[in-house]
């Protein structure tokens with residue numbers, strides 16, 4: 001059985017051949033991880049037409065051998081320099097690099113080390129490859145979503161009024177860890193009352209009061225893969241305006257989910273959902289994009305935002321997360337993480353979207 005990482009490197013090698021490149025210097029660590037399994041915090045990867053060399057420093061020699069046993073490995077005090085030397089001795093003439101990652105400073109150093117070798121911007125080739133997941137990756141994201149669902153169910157079974165946003169956020173993260181998460185996939189958002197009108201509010205010492213909207217945006221990290229979900233509840237009783245805003249966001253979110261299919265364009269999905277909210281007179285109260293891909297990073301390709309030309313494909317996990325935010329009053333966002341499938345999206349975040357009045 002070929003290792004998944006070898007399969008991924010083969011796909012990159014096919015791109016190198018198409019572009020007449022002898023090798024690619026992969027410096028973005030998340031891409032190195034995707035192509036080798038190596039998750040250290042320093043290192044780089046040189047992918048040639050028919051081989052690859054992973055380099056890191058002495059702290060990671062053992063970890064490289066354990067995580068990337070099928071790749072040639074180099075330990076060097078200056079891993080990038082070692083890989084540039086290697087490209088030279090291998091006789092490479094055109095080498096791709098990740099222009100979105102390499103600083104101008106390091107690019108200058110690499111160019112100096114490579115001498116007459118031509119450096120060519122590779123573009124986000126590995127990121128594009130990463131957008132479509134294999135089933136083993138989807139399974140890890142599914143597990144991360146299940147952990148978050150369980151933690152949320154436990155959290156809302158207990159009292160919320162009288163607690164601070166920070167306390168609730170810490171509690172939710174602890175429960176995710178207790179259910180097997182390696183950690184939270186990003187800083188948990190808990191936003192109460194008027195704070196819920198701030199899309200990316202950071203939890204404060206504000207005490208949650210009865211009758212308020214409470215927006216929670218959170219996720220779990222499992223084996224490097226992220227989950228992402230938002231639910232908005234009312235710490236009861238619910239007012240009519242809260243129910244109306246909630247119903248609108250729920251309707252818009254469902255319209256978005258219904259349109260998720262292979263071939264759909266990110267910008268068109270965004271527009272479709274935005275039209276539902278705009279039609280209800282709340283265009284100015286929906287101030288962010290519809291969604292994003294999720295995987296080894298919490299935000300990755302594809303993007304679902306105005307004018308995005310990204311085309312959805314089978315096995316892409318994406319979020320659908322519209323919101324309506326009324327300044328100084330409160331806001332509602334509903335976010336699911338779903339996998340694009342030919343027969344309609346597979347919804348990984350299974351917590352109910354009926355308005356929960358706690």
Ligand code: ZN
Pocket residue numbers: 217218228229230335
């Ligand atoms: Zn989120």
Ligand code: ZN
Pocket residue numbers: 228292319321335
């Ligand atoms: Zn999100």
